[in-house]
Amino acid sequence: MFNKLLKGFVLTTFIFSGQLHAQEGGGILDGAQIHGNFDLYAQQYNRDSIIGAPIVPEKSGINAFTNLIVTKGKFSAGTRLESYMPPVQGFDPRFGEQPIGIPFRYASFDDEGLSITVGNFYEQFGNGLILRAYEERGLGIDNAFDGLRVKYTPFRGLHLKGLIGNQRYYWQKSDGIVRAFDTEVQFNEMFSAMESSALRFTIGGSFVSKFQQAGNSSLRLPENVAGGAGRFQLNYKNFGFMGEYAFIANDPTRDNKYIYRNGQGIFLSATYSRKGFGINVSAKSIDNMEFRSDREAGFNDLFINYLPALTRQHTYNLSATLYPYATQPNGEIGLQGDLIYTIPRGSAIGGKYGTTIQINVALVNSMERSYYAHPNADTAIALLEQQTYLPEDPKRLGYKTDLLAWGDEVYYRDYNIEIDRKFTKNFKLKGSYIYQNYNIELIQFKVSPNVEAHIGVLEGLHKLSRKHSIRWEAQALWTEQDQGDWVFGLIEYGYSPHWIVTVLNQYNYGNKVKDLRVNYPTAQVTYVWRAHRLSIGYGRQRAGIFCVGGVCRNVPAANGLTLAITSSF
Amino acid sequence: MKTNRSLLTLLALCFSLLAFNACDKVELPIPEPNVVIPDGNVNDSITFPTIDSANINRSFKKTYVEEYTGHQCITCPFNTKLLLAQAKDNPERMVITAIHAGQFANVDPPNYPTDFNTPFGTELFQHYGISAHPIPSAIINRRRFSTFGNSMIFNGATQFWDEPIDEVNANNETDFAMGVAADYIDSLDLFYIRVSVEVLNDVSDNYRLLVLCLEDSVIAPQLDGQADPDIYPGRIVTDYAHRHVLRAKLSQDQSLSGDLFINGGAAANTWFDYTLNANMPDNVEDPEKTSIVVVLTDPATEEVLQAEEAHVNVR
Numbered sequence: 001m002f003n004k005l006l007k008g009f010v011l012t013t014f015i016f017s018g019q020l021h022a023q024e025g026g027g028i029l030d031g032a033q034i035h036g037n038f039d040l041y042a043q044q045y046n047r048d049s050i051i052g053a054p055i056v057p058e059k060s061g062i063n064a065f066t067n068l069i070v071t072k073g074k075f076s077a078g079t080r081l082e083s084y085m086p087p088v089q090g091f092d093p094r095f096g097e098q099p100i101g102i103p104f105r106y107a108s109f110d111d112e113g114l115s116i117t118v119g120n121f122y123e124q125f126g127n128g129l130i131l132r133a134y135e136e137r138g139l140g141i142d143n144a145f146d147g148l149r150v151k152y153t154p155f156r157g158l159h160l161k162g163l164i165g166n167q168r169y170y171w172q173k174s175d176g177i178v179r180a181f182d183t184e185v186q187f188n189e190m191f192s193a194m195e196s197s198a199l200r201f202t203i204g205g206s207f208v209s210k211f212q213q214a215g216n217s218s219l220r221l222p223e224n225v226a227g228g229a230g231r232f233q234l235n236y237k238n239f240g241f242m243g244e245y246a247f248i249a250n251d252p253t254r255d256n257k258y259i260y261r262n263g264q265g266i267f268l269s270a271t272y273s274r275k276g277f278g279i280n281v282s283a284k285s286i287d288n289m290e291f292r293s294d295r296e297a298g299f300n301d302l303f304i305n306y307l308p309a310l311t312r313q314h315t316y317n318l319s320a321t322l323y324p325y326a327t328q329p330n331g332e333i334g335l336q337g338d339l340i341y342t343i344p345r346g347s348a349i350g351g352k353y354g355t356t357i358q359i360n361v362a363l364v365n366s367m368e369r370s371y372y373a374h375p376n377a378d379t380a381i382a383l384l385e386q387q388t389y390l391p392e393d394p395k396r397l398g399y400k401t402d403l404l405a406w407g408d409e410v411y412y413r414d415y416n417i418e419i420d421r422k423f424t425k426n427f428k429l430k431g432s433y434i435y436q437n438y439n440i441e442l443i444q445f446k447v448s449p450n451v452e453a454h455i456g457v458l459e460g461l462h463k464l465s466r467k468h469s470i471r472w473e474a475q476a477l478w479t480e481q482d483q484g485d486w487v488f489g490l491i492e493y494g495y496s497p498h499w500i501v502t503v504l505n506q507y508n509y510g511n512k513v514k515d516l517r518v519n520y521p522t523a524q525v526t527y528v529w530r531a532h533r534l535s536i537g538y539g540r541q542r543a544g545i546f547c548v549g550g551v552c553r554n555v556p557a558a559n560g561l562t563l564a565i566t567s568s569f
Numbered sequence: 570m571k572t573n574r575s576l577l578t579l580l581a582l583c584f585s586l587l588a589f590n591a592c593d594k595v596e597l598p599i600p601e602p603n604v605v606i607p608d609g610n611v612n613d614s615i616t617f618p619t620i621d622s623a624n625i626n627r628s629f630k631k632t633y634v635e636e637y638t639g640h641q642c643i644t645c646p647f648n649t650k651l652l653l654a655q656a657k658d659n660p661e662r663m664v665i666t667a668i669h670a671g672q673f674a675n676v677d678p679p680n681y682p683t684d685f686n687t688p689f690g691t692e693l694f695q696h697y698g699i700s701a702h703p704i705p706s707a708i709i710n711r712r713r714f715s716t717f718g719n720s721m722i723f724n725g726a727t728q729f730w731d732e733p734i735d736e737v738n739a740n741n742e743t744d745f746a747m748g749v750a751a752d753y754i755d756s757l758d759l760f761y762i763r764v765s766v767e768v769l770n771d772v773s774d775n776y777r778l779l780v781l782c783l784e785d786s787v788i789a790p791q792l793d794g795q796a797d798p799d800i801y802p803g804r805i806v807t808d809y810a811h812r813h814v815l816r817a818k819l820s821q822d823q824s825l826s827g828d829l830f831i832n833g834g835a836a837a838n839t840w841f842d843y844t845l846n847a848n849m850p851d852n853v854e855d856p857e858k859t860s861i862v863v864v865l866t867d868p869a870t871e872e873v874l875q876a877e878e879a880h881v882n883v884r
Binding site: 179209210211218219220221222223224225226249250252258260373374376379382383386387388389391392394395396 | 591592593594595596597598599775777822823824825826829832833868869870871
């Protein structure tokens with residue numbers, strides 16, 4: 001199988017190159033352009049029982065991706081070669097079922113407002129509450145469609161999209177078929193009188209349906225499940241307001257204990273911004289909004305929709321990887337506020353170069369629910385899991401709730417402030433304080449009360465000369481729960497434009513178990529040249545959780561060499 | 570290319586129709602079961618066995634023990650002996666079901682050729698997360714014991730099961746009296762099972778009835794740490810008598826708690842009859858050694874409220 005695929009890829013490449021050569025003689029790809037990129041991440045594993053690094057029989061893992069895209073006029077086609085030999089630890093081992101292959105290939109045609117794609121494609125309707133197919137390589141997520149998509153703009157301001165296809169499921173395809181349609185009206189495009197108006201207004205609507213055979217089940221399962229969403233975006237001068245409401249008809253799945261309750265979700269966001277000042281307030285509530293093309297799928301597999309986390313995406317190590325929030329598709333309700341203000345330069349407080357303050361508050365709670373089967377939620381869920389007739393709930397609706405019913409259980413709190421100030425032309429300092437209250441039992445399945453963590457971060461950047469710079473970070477996390485207190489330090493030397501050398505260490509000095517008060521030192525060298533980047537590191541990797549936009553994967557502990565290459569051509 | 574707008578609009582319409590036309594609304598996911606049968610026969614010429622209602626146990630709640638075991642488990646025979654001794658010391662008090670599941674129950678010829686696994690046993694094994702516990706483990710009346718750290722699963726790594734069993738054995742009250750009788754008509758390959766339950770005190774919830782088929786004294790190899798290796802090489806006792814082996818669940822419902830039996834409570838002194846026809850499970854070696862175990866549960870808590878066992882009368 002491996003040889004066949006490799007031959008296939010070599011052949012494809014050969015055909016491409018052959019056709020390119022042919023252009024000299026007037027071939028069909030005369031004038032065509034080829035571009036692409038290469039991305040490799042490899043890790044070597046040493047035994048390290050202190051940090052709980054799993055023993056990897058292969059001693060190493062490699063994830064590699066190569067995109068090749070050919071465009072000529074109105075046509076384009078592309079492939080992506082992926083290889084997992086075996087997958088890097090923390091990525092789903094099912095990627096390793098096929099060491100190398102081409103899971104993504106497409107051809108498309110664009111002309112006068114019409115775009116047709118056959119093969120694989122990604123798509124998003126609105127904010128994604130009802131449909132989003134995307135790739136997030138760092139999380140091992142790729143729910144691309146394989147089928148047909150048509151986009152059409154019959155006249156200015158009206159955009160139509162239709163698609164049908166299966167979704168990617170590692171090296172296979174989903175059992176379910178997805179059919180979807182989206183319409184968007186951009187009034188400022190549609191009416192010439194509104195073209196230069198300060199009022200910008202867009203509305204949209206989507207309808208998505210999936211089909212999956214019922215199979216052997218004691219339940220009467222709906223084979224066709226539909227959902228829909230409506231959205232708007234309104235901007236007037238410095239103000240912005242947007243919202244989306246989504247609805248899914250009865251969709252019993254493994255994750256929702258096969259209840260037949262309709263799902264619904266709402267997302268609202270209001271923004272005001274002017275130079276040096278911005279404020280945003282967002283609210284989200286979702287109930288039973290897990291929408292997958294396979295009702296038996298779990299983890300991050302085969303999601304048709306995307307439910308973004310209404311929390312800040314932290315970037316500093318301790319605040320980003322120990323207790324990051326993961327969206328709870330079965331139900332959550334949240335609020336977020338962001339404020340950014342730049343104290344003008346030259347003022348007494350703002351200093352010579354100005355000071356920027358950013359404050360962020362995020363609150364996520366459970367939804368208040370009242371279960372039909374039993375007053376106690378755990379008991380009711382246990383009853384639903386048995387998939388039997390429940391006289392108290394013959395329609396298996398599961399529970400009663402209101403989309404705006406704020407529940408008692410705290411899922412997440414994040415209060416953070418960041419102050420960024422440039423002191424001199426060559427020195428910049430950034431300081432942050434973050435408070436997190438994290439429902440670790442819900443998100444990481446650890447039996448523990450909520451973790452309350454206080455995190456302090458200082459980051460400095462010194463430009464020593466035009467080519468030389470030093471960046472450093474000092475971080476500390478204090479908590480009574482989970483693994484206790486941590487400190488983190490990093491020094492990074494940059495020799496522009498090619499070299500970056502980084503040394504970092506994190507130390508779990510506050511672990512209640514003395515033997516687990518462990519250091520995690522790492523050193524890394526990066527070389528950048530044009531669109532190519534090579535990075536080699538060695539050290540210990542702490543077990544943690546890595547999230548992007550509320551979607552997470554576990555990162556196991558590791559000790560060894562890492563190699564990362566990214567290259568575009 | 571000049572696009573044909575009418576054609577493309579038609580295409581867009583087709584897409585929208587494909588999507589809009591596809592939604593199934595299910596009003597009743599599971600039909601309401603109809604298992605509370607006053608009396609009834611599948612075959613008019615054969616009647617269900619009768620129960621001597623005067624002589625059923627009204628004095629205590631029986632102790633129902635689910636023993637998770639396996640033929641490759643070296644400590645299981647020793648612990649089974651202790652369990653059987655405890656049952657002997659408490660006559661008529663205990664009902665035991667031996668559930669072979671997990672890796673110690675794997676079939677591995679030539680030493681362990683017998684497949685004691687059952688779909689229902691594996692489902693229970695997974696439901697209670699027994700794989701995270703040592704084997705043998707036991708669950709008693711499917712309840713937690715506040716007197717033993719709120720534990721539900723007992724084994725050598727936690728509290729051993731003898732004391733919680735003693736605790737239940739000491740009870741002298743029950744809300745339900747239950748009688749079971751079972752015939753097996755060989756010519757029809759059909760069980761005729763009758764269960765009669767008398768409600769002793771007013772009850773308000775729903776209750777389910779789980780009916781199991783067990784086979785006793787099945788002769789097959791078993792790893793036994795106490796076996797003499799000179800007689801049994803590798804300590805594999807080739808003629809070991811496996812006791813109370815679960816063969817199949819006979820109740821019809823998918824639930825781990827069985828069929829819905831009492832719906833919405835009942836007043837004291839009410840009688841409920843349940844009759845069931847079922848085929849002999851394919852894995853039974855000797856119908857003469859089969860028995861029917863019936864377990865009455867509260868599905869909300871999963872707790873077993875009464876249990877009874879009846880030897881099958883083969884006709």
